[in-house]
Amino acid sequence: MPTVLVVDDDRVVSHLVATLLREKGYKVLTAFDAVQGLMQAKRQPSIDAIVLDVNMPGGSGEDTLKKIKMNSNTSNIPVIILSGSIDAEGQDRVRALGADAVLSKPLVPEELLTALTAAL
Amino acid sequence: MTGRSSPGRNQDASQAELTAEQAIDEILNEKALLVTVGESRELAGELAQIFLQELDSRIQEMGSAILEADSTRLQFVAHALRGSAGSMSATQVAGTAGELETMARAGKLGEAAPTFTRLESEIAALRARLITLIRES
Numbered sequence A: 001m002p003t004v005l006v007v008d009d010d011r012v013v014s015h016l017v018a019t020l021l022r023e024k025g026y027k028v029l030t031a032f033d034a035v036q037g038l039m040q041a042k043r044q045p046s047i048d049a050i051v052l053d054v055n056m057p058g059g060s061g062e063d064t065l066k067k068i069k070m071n072s073n074t075s076n077i078p079v080i081i082l083s084g085s086i087d088a089e090g091q092d093r094v095r096a097l098g099a100d101a102v103l104s105k106p107l108v109p110e111e112l113l114t115a116l117t118a119a120l
Numbered sequence B: 001m002t003g004r005s006s007p008g009r010n011q012d013a014s015q016a017e018l019t020a021e022q023a024i025d026e027i028l029n030e031k032a033l034l035v036t037v038g039e040s041r042e043l044a045g046e047l048a049q050i051f052l053q054e055l056d057s058r059i060q061e062m063g064s065a066i067l068e069a070d071s072t073r074l075q076f077v078a079h080a081l082r083g084s085a086g087s088m089s090a091t092q093v094a095g096t097a098g099e100l101e102t103m104a105r106a107g108k109l110g111e112a113a114p115t116f117t118r119l120e121s122e123i124a125a126l127r128a129r130l131i132t133l134i135r136e137s
Helices: A011-023 A034-043 A061-070 A088-097 A109-119 B007-027 B030-036 B041-067 B071-087 B091-105 B109-136
Strands: A003-007 A027-031 A047-052 A079-083 A101-104
Touching: A003 A011, A003 A034, A011 A027, A011 A109, A011 B041, A011 B071, A027 A034, A034 A047, A034 A061, A047 A061, A047 A109, A061 A079, A061 A088, A079 A109, A088 A101, A101 A109, B007 B091, B007 B109, B030 B041, B041 B071, B041 B109, B071 B091, B071 B109, B091 B109
Parallel strands: A003 A027, A003 A047, A047 A079, A079 A101
Antiparallel strands: none
């Protein structure tokens, strides 16, 4: 089953996403800030998709997305943005940076599962 | 006619019940939370525990940020609380945290203290509901 890296400083959301994905058979890794997330994305060759928050300590999700897409080891990993406060302009920006989907919080589990299936 | 309730009175009572139910749902909409967690009371209880573990430090940090007029810190913590509370279907707390986030973004911390006081009382009500949820999970 695919491995998904969940990068979110909100531990409620992180636990919710990780549990829902594990129940569906995904292997899940978690990171609680942008720096950890980026490090894991670069070091773990088995990551098939990333679920990324936008507002986090240690750097914004947009910066993290940019770095993921600029690194040759991680540029092909699909990224799903999960944000509580992204406006239309922000959505356009992250899509232009290479995000595969942009979802709003509060999380709707079906939306995430659909986006992941489409991205993988 | 004594002892019989009029249709108008019944309607008022139903309206009052509905309003009370809405108020309870605004503190914690358990139905919505259970939909999010796929009807798993166990997962709902786990999320409630995580939420409560982070709550005190967040409230303390928001209080300090208001006292120190640190709008950047208030904006960040209020945003985080809004997100977590929204994920828990705690609409009232999420909304008030959102108000504080907006005030902080606009640099209007002078108006934040009464809103923060309201948030603290909403949090007390939410905490009680979450403790019950954890016990029942």
